[in-house]
Amino acid sequence: MIRMRAWLIFAVAAACTAGCSVGNQERKYRQFFGQTAQALAPGYSLPPESDYGPLWAIVESPGWRTRDGSGQTKAEMWTSGDFNGDAVDDFVYILVANSDGARALYAFLSTADGYEATQLTAGFGEHMGLATDAPGTYATAASRGIGIESPDNALAFEAVYQAVHFFQFEGAASSFVWNEETQSFDRFWTSD
Numbered sequence: 001m002i003r004m005r006a007w008l009i010f011a012v013a014a015a016c017t018a019g020c021s022v023g024n025q026e027r028k029y030r031q032f033f034g035q036t037a038q039a040l041a042p043g044y045s046l047p048p049e050s051d052y053g054p055l056w057a058i059v060e061s062p063g064w065r066t067r068d069g070s071g072q073t074k075a076e077m078w079t080s081g082d083f084n085g086d087a088v089d090d091f092v093y094i095l096v097a098n099s100d101g102a103r104a105l106y107a108f109l110s111t112a113d114g115y116e117a118t119q120l121t122a123g124f125g126e127h128m129g130l131a132t133d134a135p136g137t138y139a140t141a142a143s144r145g146i147g148i149e150s151p152d153n154a155l156a157f158e159a160v161y162q163a164v165h166f167f168q169f170e171g172a173a174s175s176f177v178w179n180e181e182t183q184s185f186d187r188f189w190t191s192d
């Protein structure tokens, strides 16, 4: 009996480790959106709850196990990391326009005075996801002969800081990489 109870406690604790970690992640992104991001992107909201549907529910499915800059598994519609290299976390969200439901990708970057919003792209369909790329050198789609060109026909690019990975499951993918010189993001395609 004692052994059974120990197993039960272990099982509950294990379930909570997975479930609670997801809960904490979700809370972090919802909190930042409510307290900071929402006011910087007027007219936009988080995607509808239905977007948390099967894909988010099966987040342990490897294809959708997207991770943020701290290595934590999280939902596809948001990610975080230090994208502009000031050692403060930045946040990126897929948002939906209140007026017509069009989707837009927004980055909220840390500055000396708080955060500022930048729209990275807009007008894409559903089922796009976000993850965080580690710093490093990456090959572009063009380097593999795939007909989608990156800026300056680059065959490779270097992410000095973490970068925003924006992708469709088994489809198009690009990375938004901070350019220190222009103080903005360059977009490199890694898959079409």
Ligand SMILES: [Ca+2]
Pocket: 081, 082, 083, 084, 085, 086, 087, 088, 089, 090, 109, 110
């Ligand atoms: Ca930052």
